[in-house]
Amino acid sequence: MSTSTAGLPERAAETTAESPWPVRLLSMKIAQYVDRMSVLWVEGQVVQLNHRPGAKTTYLTLRDPDVDMSLSVAISVNALAAMPRPLQPGERVVIQAKPSFWEGRGTLLLDARQIRPVGVGELLARIEYLKATLASEGLFAPERKRALPFLPHTVGLISGRASAAERDVVENARRRWPSLRFEIRSVAVQGSTAVQDVCRALAELDDLADVEVIVIARGGGSVEDLLPFSNEALLRAVAAARTPIVSAIGHDVDTPLLDHVADARASTPTHAAALIVPDAAGERAGLRAQRQALSRLARERLDRERTLVTELTRRPVLRDRTAYVRAQRTEIEAWRARARQQLLAGVQRERERVGHLRTQARLLSAQATLDRGYAIVTEPDGTVVTDQASIAIGDLLRVRVARGDFPVRATDS
Template sequence: MPEEEKIWSVTELNGIMRDIVDGSLRPMWVSGEVGNLTLHRSGHAYMTLKDASSQIKAVYFGGANECAKLKVREGSQIEAYGKLSVYMQRGEYQLNIRSLRPMGLGDLQRQFELLKQRLAAEGLFDESRKKPVPYIPARIGLVTSPDGAALHDFLKISLSRFPTLDIKIYPAPVQGRGAERYIAAGVNFFNRYGKVDVIVVTRGGGSLEDLWPFNEEVVARAIAASRIPVVSAVGHEIDFTIADFAADLRAPTPSGAAEMIVPDKAALNETVDSMRTRILASISLAYERAKSRLDSLISSEALRRPSYFVMEKSQEIDTLLKDMSVALDNAVSDADARLRMMQGQLKSLSPFSILNRGYAMIFDSRGKPVTDALEAPPGTLLTARLSKGSLRVRAEGMEE
């Protein structure tokens, strides 16, 4: 068979390309932004390196720990040293990395930080703006892809916890150019027409590029302006988006969002039953106490024989009146006796009572009592006050 008619197998063709690439290029340094990073449990790290116009796949065998140590993540700018090779099974050429060094955040990550700082400065992320999520939402508005795993996970958890829950879905692309407009439109739709108690914007995990629509300003402003509480459940627990900061509540995953905002109906029923039992027990106890008091009243003399009760009380009043009259008479008698005794004491102390025994009181012309003979020299006119009446006398002399 002529050489030009030789038919090559795919394996042979890929082998030739590997030999050409391996033999013609030396190890080199390549700079680019990390994307689609996977740190595999085998210890290898898989990624793409890209710039504004192109990208190349890369593998760092045994480099997963090194990437984690250097905090390499999607969006990081790195310089990778390695050799170009061909991956035979897929016919793809890739960079086999031997070492790398980070250069800092990539363009997307810088955009993320700049927008986050600007919106935070405006107050869009302030806690004072956050609205509480209802404890038992009657209707939930879901903004997500109708074909994604996030929808399946959310519905599965939500309906298992509360089977009668009403969930309205606004279908929206969650990655790719322009997806942010649909996500924002979904939030606005539920605010205008949805009549829901809470809105959930959600999607599953992915690369920084995949999650980027949730980092767009239009989505953040739609969430912040929502009068209905918004829950952001984007990606995995380690993923953070601008939507997370603008939302009233962040959930780590779509399933986590369902567990956070949808109560367990069975547990609620148990709680209600327990409360009902306690309330009925309290009512029964109150009833028994009231019944006991009523029975006591009914069995009393006042209700069984009311006329006897009135007569008995009337007799008690008569007795009280009699006792009061006796007490009043005794009080008057005691007061009269004390008055007479006091009168006798006053009378015995009166200076005129001594006159009854034959004594006299002598007064001078001015009516002043004379107590000393020197006060009445001979010839002095005096008045002698007797027990009955008075005498006009003249002093004739003085005796010792």
């Protein structure tokens, strides 16, 4: 330790508020720690490239495509010249570099030894690996897909600034449903800031209560151009959104991973318009067809009922409206006649029975006995004499015969 740092703590854990490290010592310690790091390979996206004519070193900024984080890189002109094609901003590369710390500026720098572009084959392989990972987590599962609203109040649209994709979605959607409203967020759809811009726009639209569906649209392009839409950070943001998402990236042959995570996939931005709103003309035609079908069914039903009524009115009972009453009257009269006959027959039977009983009564009466020549002898008080011993000589008796009566006096004969 130099005399300028004599008496200061040797290690960071030994520092205190009373005995801190000066900035120069901290910078020196960081530089010593970083200097012990090995040469390594790092991957990123070139977002800035500064080359001064005649300079032997070129400086560039290497950004992580998934998060907003970057590092400065210094690389020799000769290393750049060894690349198979000139390096362009936005290109993904892998760099062999030795980390170093600039004490004066307090910044970390990568001292690059080699630089290689990431080929399409490597990109596709990484996309396939990410696809398998997300599929295993269930982000592509059909059951997590949400149905799009039939007629959304407002559609959120994320697309490039003044892009053909934006025009295709808006013009075709409004051609189908003229009153449709849009909340448009114009962002970078390729390059180093695409993922960050799209995620920010998605979060803004997802927070709007009246936005019922969000379309992420972009025209076609190369594999490298469409890489932001296979970015893991963007895909997870789409999966976490509460609003249904429509992916309208590229042409029909382009299939970024966003197509698998989104709730619906449109083969083109024009197709996205057909997914988010119905065709007003088609709906009107459908309503007319339904109205005509209902009218036809109503007419057919009315015709059937009219035919049924006509057939009913042609029946005799309805053709002569008094026939039923007459039939009922005839039946009532028949029942009345039968009842009268039964009543008269009953009366006759009872009359005959009464006559028979009268005859029997007449035959068994005292008068009938008198008519046969018999007489009834009674005492003056009306007591019938039934025993000779009850009469004394000289008693006055009365004799009743069939026609009349007369007095007699008992004598000794």
